[in-house]
Amino acid sequence: MKLKRKFVEKPWGQEVLPDIFDGSSGKKIGEIWFEAPKGITSQLMTKYLFTSEKLSIQVHPNDRQARRIGFPHGKEECWYIVDAEPGAVLGLGLKKTVSATKLKTAAILGEIEQLVDWKPAKAGDFYYVPAGTIHAVGAGVSLVEIQRNVDITYRLYDYGRPRELHLEEALAVAKLSPYDMKNWDEIPADRSAALSLGSPFRLFQIVGTDDDVLSQTASKEWQVITLEGAVTVRGKSIKAGECGICPRLSDIDLSTNIKSLIACTMS
Template sequence: MSQVQPYPLQFKPEMKERIWGGRALEQFGLELPEGSIGEGWMIGDHPNGTTKVISGPLAGLGLDEIREQYGKEWFGAKGFSEKNGRFPLLIKLLDCNDDLSIQVHPSDDYEALPAGELGKTEMWYILDAKPGAKIIYGLKEGVDRAALEQAINEGRIMDGLQEVPVEAGDAFYIPAGTVHALCAGVVVAEIQQNSDTTYRLYDYNRPGLDGKLRELHIEDSLNVIAYEGAGATRMKTSAASPGQWLTIAESPYFVVDKGVVRERWQLETNPASFVILVIAEGSGELKWSGSSQTVKAGECFLLPATLGQYELDGSMTVIRSLVA
């Protein structure tokens, strides 16, 4: 193996047009293709989007190639999906210019998953929210499969869903089986299992990008919903103190912490896991073994488990993800 010293990897995002997208990701200085851009896949190792490194000795290599060449050493003991060998997480920024479909994701053990695909447990950190913005987050108390199926058949699914107002800084943990939808007016950082499987329950009878109604997946959705709840949690994160990590989501697949940087903060990677840093707001500097890089809101970095000591400095909010 060639001796490339581990360093923080930054990738060129893969931008995805979505019927509900917009242009808000431009606020981070990201280059957007034409159209309604709903998702920026910032760190991805999936057949539907594999990001490539933009700087340093590994520039031009995809995350899949880095995984194959350096993964065992760089990504840590838990840096792989046991099911398909790929990088275990997918990191996105989402611009919800319109409401997303009412949807649910399966767990790893759902038998109808496509071959090699994982389930999808995820979490959202709200980066920006217009006044009055809301999300759909779970079923109302007492809604079971029969009640939900009847509501769908009668065209009143919304009656059975919980609406939650949101503001910047809110964090939502969304285990597989939780019915959910982001609604218009929010920009979100999403940390999720490396999966692209979504079952749609309802899409407002609106045409997709091709002018046709988008496919619904009622039977799969009804099968995978956790009617008794899957352990979804949410929290306000304004209590985060400078220089201390506040855990905002915890799952079998990832642990996500919020950190506020106001002065030099010395940190260290752990051999068990890579670290992903999403700069949520502000700007500053990331330093490691004699090198440094300026960083700003909207940028995402993959720190190898073998990086060792690193330092954050400046005035910024950082979302850190590790593999549990």
């Protein structure tokens, strides 16, 4: 099944998108969501992000913290960097461990950017972002984000934009320490690779028909994000810029694939 694309305007979005999304739209598109039709509940949410400004500095709770306030689970996500302008950065974790009081004060005074560890962004980078990680995406970045499908985000800082902040909630769930670089990888452009193996979902880069990394994975939900070429999912052609969903690995035909991302749940 092919998922429906939803173009979402954001103040930090880009007016010119890649050709696979029809190029210039005249609107600031920040996200493209892939939505399942009514009656189908997806455990994963897949989207593209395009930034012309920095996103808010934010954090998500883990399973225990989320269930305490009525959500089914917490929120983990990962970023596959498709493109990045020179000098583009990603905020992941803090430069050093700080106290909650220092982080709160920095957020209130607008100085939290100085505490965040801003890492250079480049095409082919992969970052798994565990729950509790303070994070942000800088300007000039295009990425694919795969996340657990739950709407729970706490903003620490938003550069003066008129949106709600969630300082106390964020401080209660944030890890006040540096990002663990074991969650980063530099993905080879020319071969298949398994990613995010320790998370509640898995992500794979598949080049051509080389799908050996998928063979031992069992899941009831698979999502296919075609980057180049086309992948057939349950008889539907999923072209570059599109996303398909199916319940079985055997539903995926990679015979015309050039490069794609395949995500699956682990529960």
